[in-house]
Amino acid sequence: MENRAEFRRRIRGVQDYLSEKNIGALTVSSEKNLAYLFGVGTGRAVVTEDSCVLWVREVYLGVYASLFERAPYSVRVYRPQAVERYVRRLAPARMAFEDLPCMQLKVLKRKFGVGRVVVVDVVERLRMVKSPYEVSMLRASASIAKVGLRRAHEVVAEGVRELDAVAEIEAAIRRAGSETPPFEGGMILAGGAHGADIHARPSTRKIGRGLVVVDLGARFAGYHSDLSRTLSVGALTRAERVVLEAVASIRDESVDRLCVGVKASEVAAYAEKRIEGLGYHFHHALGHGVGLDIHEKPSLSPQSKDVLTEGMVFTIEPGIYVPGRFGVRFEDTIHLTARGPKNLTESP
């Protein structure tokens, strides 16, 4: 668990932003932002330049007693109208919200009686740069994912049903300590033509000769990991071999281009150009931040405005998908340091 100083630093980051932007108060209610600022993924909080209050249901006072005892913020029991009354008393000239669904924002605006509102992503932006504590959790999460990858190498074989292989791999990931199965909807394991469907779900079909896209991860202390490999089953065709080697190489070349200060869009455009040079389209972004969410900021796409900075952790995942035939993706989770990229999911 993060220590008191870490939570204080994060909350201070929000408060500095509010002060700089002249925003009276920010309300936080999304699970991951609450977890980041307070260590509890439930409740509702109001942060101002010089105060920070978290409301949680009574049942959580006991569950999180040891955390709340040393928390650098106030904890109150959630009662109907408690947050509304608090904000109405503050009466901020300008109030900030997370990027909520419109209807929810409309209701809150009315309940809080606030006029000028702004939608901000300050917490998501703070979350982009990981502390040493966070990197160690991400590394632990990545080592669980690697246990899953090793199991995948053992169980992926011709004639095995995709879901039987997945059952074994996901069970290995859980036994190794993952708090959740990979990602939100489980791992991807897609053989042959199904590898060309980016949204493929494992099914009861049997793995055949050819390429199998395996995309998996883990969650440890709230932090995710994400890696993909494309495994070969039996002899490959020439086309399969050429694409397999090309994508692995584009992954390496993209990682080599990572350094502090480079634009995410530049690295993404490089990979896109390489893939197009081979006669294919690149159907998704080159990468995404990884942390409390499996997909978070920064975005590594040709349209991204993010600049890569020290402490960011994100994926690099080029892929080529040949409809009706096969797909290839290689993906690693990278920690960007002052001395360059460190691969958290490098194969053993």
Place this chain on the structure above:
Amino acid sequence: MENRAEFRRRIRGVQDYLSEKNIGALTVSSEKNLAYLFGVGTGRAVVTEDSCVLWVREVYLGVYASLFERAPYSVRVYRPQAVERYVRRLAPARMAFEDLPCMQLKVLKRKFGVGRVVVVDVVERLRMVKSPYEVSMLRASASIAKVGLRRAHEVVAEGVRELDAVAEIEAAIRRAGSETPPFEGGMILAGGAHGADIHARPSTRKIGRGLVVVDLGARFAGYHSDLSRTLSVGALTRAERVVLEAVASIRDESVDRLCVGVKASEVAAYAEKRIEGLGYHFHHALGHGVGLDIHEKPSLSPQSKDVLTEGMVFTIEPGIYVPGRFGVRFEDTIHLTARGPKNLTESP
């Protein structure tokens, strides 16, 4: 897979709504609403009173070729600006959106050049009432969940690590054909005092004597299932036994109150009153719709405005949580028919 008539009926439902509300066009981009209307959880669609167009990335034309061949809507290849140009040409006086995050809505409004916009939940409301096809998929999904429950009865025992039990149960659910692990973050298996934490994650701690909350489900053909049981390990204390029996009984009494035309809030208020009569608070809603999303409309809470109608499928899940000691929850997925409730997750 749904047949052409089923998709046509769903799209017609949206078109009738647009016509009735005098809305020129609706844009659909959320995964589950796309899946419901078009059978493809990706892309962007624009529906008007008398037209329906879906844009998907080129790579999906091949993946979904057989679906698109007989689709009762037009399919076009997604190109930058294609949807924007289409909407600008339509120039609807009033345009409807799903309940998107505010920033996204703001960007779309500008891109489409539309003035008057409304946020609607018409697709989510259509999704509340399940067709016979959908009920059969929900039933198949529930029978996979029951395989998981049977495995839970086999593996939950004193001294077993929670994550080892979870690995076995989730693997059984995958082998039985579930497209995803249970829910979005995996199943819940929480023993003793951890059972009192509604958000508990299984961990490496060992199961001890007492109560163990097991909450699991499956996904089949896109449709979810959801059930909870509270298992006993060794001898129970008197307090544990009393609460266990009470919650099971409140589940049964709540199900008995279900009939076409009853208000969801009434049933929820009944359960809440029963729990409060025992000296506890009820910390969550009594139930939620189950379908393409694990949590969808209707809501069974005392604040709900939903009326239960024929064809709805939802959970009934009373729980009592005693901080620092134990938790108890029983949950079934119910299909409401003209002749009353049918329990899809009844234990064998």
